[in-house]
Amino acid sequence: xxxxxxxxxxxFISFLNFNFKYCYxxxxxxxxxxxxxxxxxxxxxxxxxxxYHSYSYPGHQFLGISSFLENSQYIGYYTDKxxxxxxxxxxxxxxxxxLAPIILDLNYxxxxxxxxxxxxxxxxxxKIKELNLIPYKISKSGIILAKNPxx
Amino acid sequence: xxxxxxxxxxxxxxxxxxxxxxxxxxxxQRSRTLPNSPPLYLHFFLAAGLGLSMSANIVFYILVFVxxxxxxxxxxxxxxxxxxxxxxxxxxxxxxxNPFWKLAGWDLQKSAAIFxxxxxxxxxxxxxxxxxxxxxxxxxxxxxxxxxxLTLGEDHWKNMFSPxxxxxxxxxPLLLPLINVWAWLFLxxxxxxVPLITASLFTFLTGGLLFSSLSSLxxxxxxxxxxxxxxxxxxxxxxxxxxxxxxVLAYYLLASMICWLEGSRQNSPAYLFLSGxxxxxxxxxxxxxxxxxxxxxxLAIFYTFFNKAKTYDHKLKLFFSFLxxxxxxxxxTLLFEWLYAPMNQTFINGLISTSHPASLERFKVIMVFFxxxxxxxxxxxxxxxxxxxxxxxxxxxxNKTLIIFPLFLGTYLMIVLVYYFLNTYFEIFWWLQNTxxxxxxxxxxxxxxxxxxxxxxxxxxxxxxxxx
Numbered sequence: 286x287x288x289x290x291x292x293x294x295x296x297f298i299s300f301l302n303f304n305f306k307y308c309y310x311x312x313x314x315x316x317x318x319x320x321x322x323x324x325x326x327x328x329x330x331x332x333x334x335x336x337y338h339s340y341s342y343p344g345h346q347f348l349g350i351s352s353f354l355e356n357s358q359y360i361g362y363y364t365d366k367x368x369x370x371x372x373x374x375x376x377x378x379x380x381x382x383x384l385a386p387i388i389l390d391l392n393y394x395x396x397x398x399x400x401x402x403x404x405x406x407x408x409x410x411x412k413i414k415e416l417n418l419i420p421y422k423i424s425k426s427g428i429i430l431a432k433n434p435x436x
Numbered sequence: 437x438x439x440x441x442x443x444x445x446x447x448x449x450x451x452x453x454x455x456x457x458x459x460x461x462x463x464x465q466r467s468r469t470l471p472n473s474p475p476l477y478l479h480f481f482l483a484a485g486l487g488l489s490m491s492a493n494i495v496f497y498i499l500v501f502v503x504x505x506x507x508x509x510x511x512x513x514x515x516x517x518x519x520x521x522x523x524x525x526x527x528x529x530x531x532x533x534n535p536f537w538k539l540a541g542w543d544l545q546k547s548a549a550i551f552x553x554x555x556x557x558x559x560x561x562x563x564x565x566x567x568x569x570x571x572x573x574x575x576x577x578x579x580x581x582x583x584x585x586l587t588l589g590e591d592h593w594k595n596m597f598s599p600x601x602x603x604x605x606x607x608x609p610l611l612l613p614l615i616n617v618w619a620w621l622f623l624x625x626x627x628x629x630v631p632l633i634t635a636s637l638f639t640f641l642t643g644g645l646l647f648s649s650l651s652s653l654x655x656x657x658x659x660x661x662x663x664x665x666x667x668x669x670x671x672x673x674x675x676x677x678x679x680x681x682x683x684v685l686a687y688y689l690l691a692s693m694i695c696w697l698e699g700s701r702q703n704s705p706a707y708l709f710l711s712g713x714x715x716x717x718x719x720x721x722x723x724x725x726x727x728x729x730x731x732x733x734x735l736a737i738f739y740t741f742f743n744k745a746k747t748y749d750h751k752l753k754l755f756f757s758f759l760x761x762x763x764x765x766x767x768x769t770l771l772f773e774w775l776y777a778p779m780n781q782t783f784i785n786g787l788i789s790t791s792h793p794a795s796l797e798r799f800k801v802i803m804v805f806f807x808x809x810x811x812x813x814x815x816x817x818x819x820x821x822x823x824x825x826x827x828x829x830x831x832x833x834x835n836k837t838l839i840i841f842p843l844f845l846g847t848y849l850m851i852v853l854v855y856y857f858l859n860t861y862f863e864i865f866w867w868l869q870n871t872x873x874x875x876x877x878x879x880x881x882x883x884x885x886x887x888x889x890x891x892x893x894x895x896x897x898x899x900x901x902x903x904x
Contacts, residue, residue, distance in 0.1 A: 386592065
């Protein structure tokens with residue numbers, strides 16, 4: 286069988302290179318196209334959802350509380366929620382962000398101010414009674430800021 | 437208007453710092469074998485990120501000296517630095533007979549491509565506004581929280597390192613929070629829109645840097661595909677606009693590697709100095725950035741001193757440029773680690789712990805999870821496509837010039853996987869699920885850059901063979 290001349294083999298390799306390069310560009314273009322369609326679909330879907338359900342940021346329930354805290358650097362935070370649970374942990378993290386630079390301490394008993402964020406308002410009131418706290422401010426969502434007379 | 441001023445000041449600082457670096461190191465050479473500045477578009481995209489890190493560093497130094505964020509000092513020192521850089525650049529331009537403000541290299545096609553990148557930011561911005569206007573979980577728990585703490589914390593800002601805030605990773609470096617603090621200094625209050633602007637800006641800069649570097653290096657407009665690949669990916673859009681430090685890490689890592697490649701390719705002290713500056717900033721982004729810096733730094737030493745083509749004096753000069761750059765922008769990290777950073781409370785050494793031992797099972801989970809993540813549908817086959825690209829480059833991605841890329845990526849990923857194995861504080865499934873994709877996100881622009889350069893490298897070689 287006659288061997289291919291160097292000139293022919295170079296041509297063959299460059300032909301393969303040519304195809305590979307353009308095949309690759311084509312593959313990249315297809316991925317870009319798929320990405321673009323998915324991104325557009327997601328934006329349209331989100332846009333429709335937002336027409337009926339505005340973005341909720343649970344941390345906003347804590348807005349304005351810091352103005353009642355008289356330069357406190359730490360306050361107590363009492364909750365009967367399970368902070369391993371995603372929703373409760375999220376609310377706690379957002380509360381911490383909204384109230385920064387005030388630090389929320391889960392070891393609440395040693396602080397002058399205690400924020401009570403409970404599953405029901407009744408549970409918060411029961412805790413206030415149990416610890417002899419003085420209720421100070423109540424938010425619309427049932428979060429209670431109380432003073433600890435012993436501190 | 438107030439939103440744009442800090443970013444504009446930083447951009448000008450970065451622009452003139454890069455110009456001055458080139459004027460000082462390349463400007464006075466007789467033969468003019470080295471460029472007197474980077475290509476125009478690359479210059480812009482490097483300048484914006486470099487300037488932001490310089491501004492953040494100034495805010496940090498003032499924080500260290502005055503023990504609180506000081507608005508007036510921070511703005512004044514930034515303006516002073518800008519003034520000094522302009523003055524020095526003016527002097528050297530006159531001395532070396534170079535233009536003061538360069539517009540040569542302006543190109544209609546490249547400008548159109550960058551305009552396309554800007555247009556693509558609109559859906560990303562819309563996506564962020566609709567899906568997470570206040571960022572993702574770590575935005576309010578870690579990055580924006582720290583920025584707010586620094587801004588409003590006055591003289592008790594160090595409370596942010598309290599063990600009570602272990603969920604906010606107090607040991608993490610502060611570059612992103614300080615950039616947001618810098619932008620907030622021009623406003624009356626820390627508005628939530630600023631971190632979103634910063635995240636969007638870094639997303640734009642990463643895409644622009646990818647395009648401008650690839651197009652100037654390969655002289656091929658396929659470079660725009662690299663940016664489109666990431667900008668259109670929904671998962672990229674999600675993470676890039678989450679207001680996390682991962683996009684900042686991705687930018688500084690890419691910038692450092694690009695400058696390193698240009699520096700070693702052209703034997704340019706200016707590029708290596710810039711590479712060092714970006715590397716220093718990278719170390720201040722997050723813990724993974726510090727790991728990446730260590731790996732790149734060690735590789736740079738080996739690469740510089742085992743390169744046979746250069747004289748020993750020249751090797752020293754190049755390495756010294758890189759070292760000085762790294763030291764200048766690495767200083768805030770060293771100060772932070774030395775003065776403030778608390779111990780990592782979320783670390784248990786699984787090799788010595790009896791309660792949380794690092795088991796073989798954990799190792800298997802990590803390896804399987806890593807492989808599954810690569811083919812996860814959220815990436816839309818991107819990693820497979822990139823691996824195919826490297827395969828098609830027929831080894832060019834592993835040549836002497838580009839070898840630092842696979843060596844870095846391999847070593848970095850290996851260290852990260854070892855860390856997953858070693859630190860048994862977190863339940864491994866939860867941890868991998870929440871963080872591994874972000875590790876890959878951070879290195880993605882560098883991988884895309886490497887693959888595209890490798891492919892085009894082959895074309896150049898082929899063209900020269902055909903010419904022969």
